[in-house]
Amino acid sequence: MPCIDLHDSRELLALARAGNPETLAALRQAGREIGSVLASIVSMLNPSVIAIGGLLAQSPEGLLAGIREVVYGRSLPLATGELQIVTARTGGHAGVIGAATMVIQHVLSADEVERHLATLAS
Incomplete structure (x- = not known):
């Protein structure tokens, strides 16, 4: 070949x-x-x-x-x-969509939301 x-x-x-x-x-x-x-x-x-x-x-x-x-x-x-x-x-965008999903899951995780609420309360 x-x-x-x-x-x-x-x-x-x-x-x-x-x-x-x-x-x-x-x-x-x-x-x-x-x-x-x-x-x-x-x-x-x-x-x-x-x-x-x-x-x-x-x-x-x-x-x-x-x-x-x-x-x-x-x-x-x-x-x-x-x-x-x-x-x-998703075509050729699967990697970008996956990365964005991981960021969203991290930012909106229960631990992250609790940490942010604790910061706002103090």
């Missing part, structure tokens, strides 16, 4: 959307690697939905296809009967 000089995941996504066969194959293999980890989790926890986020999850089926291939092939049939593996609605 020839080496392509890429600088970020957006360039990789552009190649995938353009239908570059090497890029699509690499993304599918990456999906298989992720799927091998998720297969164990699916068999243990039996989730109904797995949402795959991030920029590369928006590739034309390469990454998700690899994940689905391995998860549905290796997990217990009872765990995959109703399982959906989908692209997260």
Whole structure:
């Protein structure tokens, strides 16, 4: 496989959307690697939905296809009967949304609110 000089995941996504066969194959293999980890989790926890986020999850089926291939092939049939593996609605903003959620949870935690109220009372 020839080496392509890429600088970020957006360039990789552009190649995938353009239908570059090497890029699509690499993304599918990456999906298989992720799927091998998720297969164990699916068999243990039996989730109904797995949402795959991030920029590369928006590739034309390469990454998700690899994940689905391995998860549905290796997990217990009872765990995959109703399982959906989908692209997260957050797109490339999942990290920012997660960080903002952590800040909100910290600022509004019971300990933090109590500390602030104690400061106001004194």
